[in-house]
Amino acid sequence: MTSYPCPQCDFILIGEEEPRGVCPECGYEWAETRLTAALLGRGTSERHGDADGAASPRRSRRSGNAFLAGVLTGLLLAAAAAGMLLSSAAGPGRPATTPASSAPTAGETPGNGAPLASEVAAGPSVELATIRAERDAAVAGKMRAEQAQTQAEARLQSLEAVHAETLEMLRAAQAERDEWRQRAEALTTELDAARLAGGSSFIRVWQVLGPLPLDAKRELLTPIERNPFRPDLQVEGVKGVATWQPYEGREDRIPLERICNHRERAQCYLVSWVYVPRERRAMLSVGSDDGCCLWLNRQRVLERRVSRSAAPDQDRVAIDLRAGWNELLVNVDNAGSGEWAVYVEFRSENGSEPLLVYSQNHPPVERRPTTRRNSNPRGD
Helix, strand or coil: CEEEECCCCCCEEEECCCCCCECCCCCCECHHHHHHHHHHCCCHHHHHCCCCCCCCCHHHHHHHHHHHHHHHHHHHHHHHHHHHHHHHHCCCCCCCCCHHHHCCCCCCCCCCCCCCHHHHHHHHHHHHHHHHHHHHHHHHHHHHHHHHHHHHHHHHHHHHHHHHHHHHHHHHHHHHHHHHHHHHHHHHHHHHHHHHHCCECECCEEEEEEEECCCCCCCCCCHHHHCCCCCCCEEEECCEEEECEEEECCCCCEEHHHHCCCCCCEEEEEEEEEEECCCEEEEEEEEEECCEEEEECCEEEEEECCCCCCCCCCEEEEEEECCEEEEEEEEEEECCCCCCEEEEEEECCCCCCECCEEEECCCCCCCCCCCCCCCCCCCC
16 A cells, blocks of 8 residues: 655545545545546536535545546547557558557647646646746846946946046146146236336337338328237338337437437337236327327227427327237327427326336237147148
């Protein structure tokens, strides 16, 4: 005798062969019973209860299963006998059909479409193997993802360290830049104070070009008035080729008859560069012998065509001085003969007080911001 525990409730059945019916304890159906039910198309309600949902007695269920097993066995034997008769009746050229060859193989189904017992038993195993394969693939993917995450975190930590070092270097460079900027501003302030301390409201240093032929009409701008200052400029003058000559005086009056060594009818140009620390409004005061014309930063601000002797503050005009250097160009004519001079003075906005400015008779060296070289090889 052998004991067989029920897979469902662990109830032990004792017998010589494995049970083929239903567990009397919990009603669990063994493989042959489920196969028979599948072949005969028995519904769920017949296996587990009647149409009203009431449970059938276990005794009637066992007797019904035994009956169905007998019917199924008889059908199988009848099919085998019919196969043997057909093989004996087949001709010599036709292959004989034996019961073994006509029997369905593993994985096939009988003629009525019901699955075999081996297929029913193998179904959970195949599904379990599929689930295990999917689980193994998911575990492998998880391990790869964790490894990639670890590498990414290490890379991120390395980049964060480089970023922190670079940020520290940048902050140090900015601090050094700010320190140099403060020093430069302090030196600029000191230089401005020194310039103004040695400055004057009257402009006494110039570049002078003349004597030149006098153009009484002055309908068109001359090349000197249109173009920036060029120290190597040469033009046709009254006494031959005229060039720019530097002049530095100690008096407010600029004696043109002595600078140009000419007292007759003629004209000349004077240019100087004036520095102020900040942008501001001011008054420009002029006295000339004879007429005059003035340009500030290449913009005409005053024109007087008269015949007179020079004296300070004969004409005034309001101007706007920009912070830093300002270019002042003056044209003075001598319509007759004799003395030939000019006065140029800067005063406060309302003209009540002299305005100290620093001036020089050579172009300033302007500081240009450093920029990256243009990648265009043509330099367009």
